[in-house]
Each structure stands twice: as C-alpha cells, then as structure tokens.
Amino acid sequence: MQGGLERATGEKMVLNFGPQHPATHGTLRIVLELDGESVLKATPHAGYLHTGFEKLGEHLDYNQYIVVTDRMNYLSPLSNNFGYVLAVEQLLDIEVPKRCQYIRILMAELSRVADHLLWLGTAALDLGAFSVFLYSFREREKLYSIFEKTTGARLTTSYTRVGGVLRDLYEGCEEDVRQFVSNFPKALKETHTLLTRNRIWMDRTKGVGPISADDAVSYGLTGPCLRATGVAHDIRKAEPYSSYDEVTFDVPVGTNGDAYDRYLVRMEEMIQSCGIITQVLDNMPDGPVNVEDNKITMPNKSDAYGHIEGLIHHFKVVMDGHGVQPPKGDHYCATESPNGELGFYIVSDGSGTAYRIRIRPPSFFHFQALPHMLEGGMVSDTVAVLGSLNVIAGELDR
C-alpha cells in the first residue's frame, strides 16, 4: 500500500464507486481520482437515502416516532428504539422499572451481536471470503428468530415504548438466549480460524485504511472504529445508562486503527456482549415492564375493556395532543449503538409532538473520515476500508 504515490505518472482517471456497487451495502457514492491503481483523492457523497426523518419527527407524536427509528440503522433497530425512548424518558424525568431496563439491555446486546455478525459476513464477502458470510448468517438467523418471537418482527421491531416495552419476554425466551450464548463462542471460533491468521485476510486488512487516535477524535469517530485506534471509550462505561453499571464487561481496544484492528475489536465485542447477556439473564428481576403512570403507558387490555378509568387512560394516551407530553426544554442523550455514539437531541415545546428531533448518527462521521483513510492507498483497498467502517446508508442519510 505504501509508496503508491511515488509510482504516479501524472495521468488521472476518475472512477465512480457506487451508488450501485455491490460493496456499498445501500446507496453510497465515492468519486475516486486515480493514478494507475493508487487513490489520489476520494470524495464521498451522501444523501441518496435521505428520507427526512428529522422533519418527520416534528409531525409525529413521541410513540409514533419509534417506528421511524427502526429504519435508521436497519442492522440493529432494537438499539435505535432503545436510544430514542431513553432520550424521551430523560426529558420526561422518568425511570422505567428494573425489569424493563434489563430487557432493554438484553435486546440491545443481542442486536449488537447481530449487527456485528452481519458486518462480519458482508465485510468478508467483499474481500472474497464466502464461507464466513454463510457462517455468520447462520448464527444471525438464530438471533432473528429470537427477535421475531419477542417483538413480532425481524427487522422493523419497534419494541420499546416511552416508559416501557411493547410486551414482556415470551415464555422460553431465556432458554433460547442461553442456548444461543452457549453455542455462539464456539461458532465464532470457526470464523477466527478462517480469518484471523489467514494470509490473504491479513494482507488485505493489516495496515489498510489506518487512522491515528488524534485524527479519529478530530473526525468524531466513535464505537469500534475509535476503539481500534486505542482510545478506550465506551458510553456504557463512561456514562452508564439504563442498568449498564450493574454488569461487568471489558472494552476491547486496538493499537493501529487499521481495518484489521477494527475487525478484532468487533470480534471481541461480540464475546463481551455474550458475557453481558449471561449476567442480565442471571439477575433478571421480576416485576412490571412498564412505568405505572397512566398518562405515559397504555393500561392493561382488561382494564381498558372492563373499567371506565382504564378506557379513559387508553383514550388519553392514544389521542392526538393528550399522550406523552414532556415539559418544555431540550435534552441530548447518547447511547452506545453497535456502530458508535447514537445521539438524540430532542427539543420539546411542551406539546405531544417534538419541536425538533436531531439524530447524531455514527455512520455520518465514519463516512466523512473515509478520504483520510483511502488517499494514498490502492483502489482495491477501498472495498476493504469501506467494509471495515460499516457505514449504514439509512442512518447516514436519515
């Protein structure tokens, strides 16, 4: 990779990478200025999947917007649901019951594993490792059936509600999750044997797309991409939300900030997530999953059908302008999503609809830093670097 620029002859070629390239996983576009096979300049273009999510937030009520958060990072919708309702709850100054906090952690960590698995499969597939793709999708499928049984949907989960979750875990969920967690490290080891010391994989990723810790901070990288540079920062540790302070886990870090370190950090994070999941299952408290405030959460169906108060509460929560109404003010809430810091900045004017919702997507920053990692390298490394960043177009363009 090094020395690419010395071979420059002066003749430039412009290559459009995307918007429809198999390695862009969505619709991204990078304009590459090439000299031979070395990249002189890379210009990323965003916006192909812009759907106006922030504008929609000013017209939907707080619970309706949960549906929109599914569509941001569509590899881990449960983490988005979690991050969004947490922001609204902090704005309302309410805390959900312990059982609900634990269920949310459980789902967030399972979706972190699912997100990393899909990343692993596709990033390896882009570099030609087809078996890894099959292995990781086999494991991911098990997770998706757990999600399906819990939330009723595989992708558009919309599992959380302001002040609780859609419903409690299904019967037998614990066994399903425990079975997954006990088999998973063995399955991941297969991938380790396929990739970690694999000559081709190492040649394609080691020293490719490096970024220093200072540059990573300046570009605003977060999550595995930041930790691969050696900065041991994890919001779950630094600002524990929900009940993350009650579980123990390690924060894996890399040293070189290259594609190989990003791979290793994500692999270790999956193992750490399994540890968190086991602790959560061991200590799962009993009790209600929703806050007992009828102005925020829906009453039981039996109450709604059998008692006049229940019916009134149901009506009030659902009716436009009567449901969840946070007090006037603004709040920024950050959570550690699989990709990095996912932040929601909500401005409330005291009504049932947010005055402004701003989403801080981690992919936006990773895609912005792409030229820094590509320039001076080879054109074939573009796929390796883009794959290692896990840029999700849905949250990039919102």
Add this chain to the structure above:
Amino acid sequence: MNEEKEVEEQPKPLILQKLEEHHADALLSQDEIRGTIVVVLRKEQAYAVLEYLKTDPELAYTFLVDVTAVDNSQMESELMQFDYARFMVVYQLYSYQGQCRVRVKVPVHENDLNIPSVTGLWRGANWLERETYDMFGINFDGHPDLRRILMPDDFEGHPLQKDYPLRGRGERESFNFDKQNV
C-alpha cells in the same frame, strides 16, 4: 437538612468558573440541565470560546459530538429570551479527559445568517456544518466546501426551516392528477 445545604453550596463546575473568568462578556446565559452544562454565547465571540473550550488543557473538549440548529420561529418564549434571533446553532461537545458534556448554543438572526466555521478546530465539523447549511440555510464563514449534502445540489429552500411544508414545495403542484383530486 444538612444534606440539602450541601447541595446548595456545591461549587460551580470548572467550565463555568473558567468561562466567567476568561470570557464573561461572551456569555448570554448559563445553566445546568440534567447534568449537562448549557451555555449560550454571543455570536461574535463564539469561535473564540469554542477554541478556548477545545484547547484549554484543563477542559480539553476535544470531541465535537454534533453541530445542528433549531428554528425557533414558532417558539415564542425562546425568541423573546434571545432578542428574536430566529435560529439557534447548537454544538454538543465532549471531553474524554473530564468525561463530561457541554452544550453550546449561539443565537443567529435571520437578517445575518453568517457564523464562523469551526472546521479549523475539529475536522468532523465539515459535514455537520454542511448539513446545517443544507437544512437551515446558515452560512458558515470560512468553511472550505459549503455545499448541500443530503439534498440535491439544485434543490431550492431549506427543509428543516419551520415554514417549509412537510410534503415539500413545488414538486407536487407540477403533477396534473394532484390538481384534479384536490
């Protein structure tokens, strides 16, 4: 009783002490909401204060989390508080050293939408400012490449301004079937 007293007598956060000492004239208001310090700055001194927050070794807000804006034109109370400035540019900063956040807000009047760019301080500001320009029409002086980012280059208007309709402007009127059905 004693505990209550102790809470009241808590010393001011370091950042507010230092800002009052070095940039008192730039502060329009200061507050602490849900554990986050919120300061509102005069636009003229905003860049100097942001630079100070980043470079001061004790504060070291080296991570620019977010830049965005809020159109306050439909929020009377906010408008009145800051001399009828329509927009509020909002910076979220984080310090890895102190592990704390600060929210910096800068009121921007509609008749002068220029504000200094912070791309020289944080490289990540580049796209954030482009998005704020794209969505709100705020001009960042000194930005190296102030183009639209999410909307197409030939798009007219700024979609997150409050007077921009949810269903867009222009596109729908050009369809015949729309007129027949309305």
